[in-house]
Amino acid sequence: MKGLKLIALSLLIAVLFNLIGTNEIGLKPFWPPMSWTYVFQFALSILLPVLLTQALLKVFWTHWQKQYPDLKLLDNGKINTKSLPRNKRISAILYTAAGSISMHLGCMYVLFDRIDGQDKLLSIYCLYYLPWVSTGLVANAIVVFCKGRLWWLTSENVMVLFEKEIMAQHRLVENNSESAARPQLPTVSDTYIVPGFLFDVLYHSSPFNIENLQKDAVRMFDVPFYFSHKRKKELMLIDGNRVDGSHFVQELEQLGLDKWYFRISKTCRVNMMLVRYPVDPYATHLEFRKEVFDYLHTKMSELEIMSLLLVTEWMRKEKKLKDFIDNLHTLRHEHWDRLIPLN
Numbered sequence: 001m002k003g004l005k006l007i008a009l010s011l012l013i014a015v016l017f018n019l020i021g022t023n024e025i026g027l028k029p030f031w032p033p034m035s036w037t038y039v040f041q042f043a044l045s046i047l048l049p050v051l052l053t054q055a056l057l058k059v060f061w062t063h064w065q066k067q068y069p070d071l072k073l074l075d076n077g078k079i080n081t082k083s084l085p086r087n088k089r090i091s092a093i094l095y096t097a098a099g100s101i102s103m104h105l106g107c108m109y110v111l112f113d114r115i116d117g118q119d120k121l122l123s124i125y126c127l128y129y130l131p132w133v134s135t136g137l138v139a140n141a142i143v144v145f146c147k148g149r150l151w152w153l154t155s156e157n158v159m160v161l162f163e164k165e166i167m168a169q170h171r172l173v174e175n176n177s178e179s180a181a182r183p184q185l186p187t188v189s190d191t192y193i194v195p196g197f198l199f200d201v202l203y204h205s206s207p208f209n210i211e212n213l214q215k216d217a218v219r220m221f222d223v224p225f226y227f228s229h230k231r232k233k234e235l236m237l238i239d240g241n242r243v244d245g246s247h248f249v250q251e252l253e254q255l256g257l258d259k260w261y262f263r264i265s266k267t268c269r270v271n272m273m274l275v276r277y278p279v280d281p282y283a284t285h286l287e288f289r290k291e292v293f294d295y296l297h298t299k300m301s302e303l304e305i306m307s308l309l310l311v312t313e314w315m316r317k318e319k320k321l322k323d324f325i326d327n328l329h330t331l332r333h334e335h336w337d338r339l340i341p342l343n
Contacts, residue, residue: 240299
């Protein structure tokens with residue numbers, strides 16, 4: 001599309017030139033058939049220098065990349081020349097403008113070669129018209145080099161056009177990265193772990209073990225659900241069994257872990273350590289991590305599990321889930337593996 005716009009603009013300039021051509025130059029109005037020949041040739045004399053400007057920017061970019069390897073000269077599909085020394089930019093623009101003007105003059109020489117009195121016409125053209133065309137070509141060179149946006153440079157072909165340069169730059173970055181200190185992954189001993197990594201870190205440290213799951217003392221990590229209805233308090237363990245949990249919340253409060261249980265409905269709370277993040281603040285249901293779901297699924301149906309993870313309309317209306325997510329960064333996992341007595 002950009003190429004078509006460029007061609008259309010060149011034709012428009014050529015038509016305007018043809019309309020204002022002087023009698024001395026001898027160009028007729030653009031509608032006679034013979035005049036179209038001049039229109040297309042003049043359009044070509046504009047189009048080729050513009051394309052040359054684009055090509056020279058790529059050539060200069062390759063040269064600058066070798067001369068200034070530490071500068072980031074390709075950014076978001078654009079050639080970034082602002083970080084270069086000013087004299088380098090100015091000299092590149094002048095060289096490009098001189099080249100484009102020379103190409104335009106060569107095209108016009110060929111055009112006038114078909115007309116009687118070539119030397120006189122070329123002199124008149126250089127006197128009256130070349131300054132305006134040269135100004136336009138210089139302005140085009142300045143815009144192209146300052147903005148660095150090539151009309152044929154798209155996200156699809158940038159890797160093809162700059163493959164060698166980009167791969168060389170990537171190798172340089174990789175070598176620097178290998179020599180630099182590698183970032184440390186989260187560990188259980190960290191005071192705070194991003195929720196998206198928390199389950200993986202804790203599960204890797206101490207996974208579920210149904211065979212050794214105790215009924216008189218459990219980790220909060222092994223308790224996906226907490227139910228409270230009137231005076232009855234129950235826990236659902238990771239194996240799908242329910243046990244009495246009369247003092248469970250009080251123990252969690254002493255350990256500072258009670259906030260991890262989000263009240264998803266009037267009678268049910270879910271352990272948010274075990275859900276998949278990120279969580280939509282306005283979600284209609286939550287989703288357990290695969291390991292949690294698989295263990296529960298050994299005793300419960302998928303429908304039963306999903307029904308317990310539904311966020312009630314009242315909770316959504318009161319934006320309780322959004323409030324929980326907004327305060328998620330304040331929660332800590334310390335004592336997550338502490339055995340909590342149930343009796």
